[in-house]
Amino acid sequence: MFGRKKSVDQERKNYRVRYPAKAGYRHDTKINFKSKMEANIFRWLKTKKFDQVEYEPEIFYFRPNKFGIKAYVPDFKVHYNKRFHFYEVKGYFEKSDYQKAWLVRRDYSWIKIYFITAKEYKLIQKFYSKKIPHWEWYNIFWDRIGILNSIA
Numbered sequence: 001m002f003g004r005k006k007s008v009d010q011e012r013k014n015y016r017v018r019y020p021a022k023a024g025y026r027h028d029t030k031i032n033f034k035s036k037m038e039a040n041i042f043r044w045l046k047t048k049k050f051d052q053v054e055y056e057p058e059i060f061y062f063r064p065n066k067f068g069i070k071a072y073v074p075d076f077k078v079h080y081n082k083r084f085h086f087y088e089v090k091g092y093f094e095k096s097d098y099q100k101a102w103l104v105r106r107d108y109s110w111i112k113i114y115f116i117t118a119k120e121y122k123l124i125q126k127f128y129s130k131k132i133p134h135w136e137w138y139n140i141f142w143d144r145i146g147i148l149n150s151i152a
Contacts, residue, residue: 028134031055036136037121038075041089043132044124045078052079062107067099074113085112092118 025032026039029046033039033055045053054077061071074086090097104113116124129135 022136026134035089035091037091037116038089040125040129040132040135041087041116041121042076043135044128045076045087047128047132050078050080053077054079060104060108060111062103065103067096067103069096069099069103072100072104085114087114087116089116089121090118091121 022036023032023034029039029042031039031042033042038055042053042055056073056075057077059071059073062069075089076087077084078087101113101115104111125135125137129137
């Protein structure tokens with residue numbers, strides 16, 4: 001309480017160490033997810049009228065670039081009416097995430113990727129968490145320390 005005030009980055013880092021994202025196998029979906037948010041978004045996408053929802057199905061390799069990023073794996077591929085698009089779940093964006101998004105736009109301009117940030121996730125959780133079975137409640141810590149304002 002007394003002493004130096006911690007920056008938002010320090011707070012976020014400390015929170016991530018104390019409260020891990022709960023990666024692991026989910027029995028209802030039979031998939032090993034990296035976080036609760038990904039598992040819940042997968043459940044939410046399955047309730048929509050899409051033909052098929054796949055978890056991390058493809059790898060996009062980039063041409064040589066100044067960032068040193070070689071590949072990108074989107075979280076979900078959603079098929080509908082013989083077309084498809086991708087979803088990426090991000091609680092917050094780091095510098096490398098912006099770089100990957102820019103590289104995807106440069107090298108794969110025909111691909112549609114939708115980002116679900118903490119702001120969108122909070123709305124989805126508010127309206128669907130009680131309707132979808134096996135929903136894992138996720139506390140949006142970033143809203144408390146004001147990171148949502150910097151994302152939006």
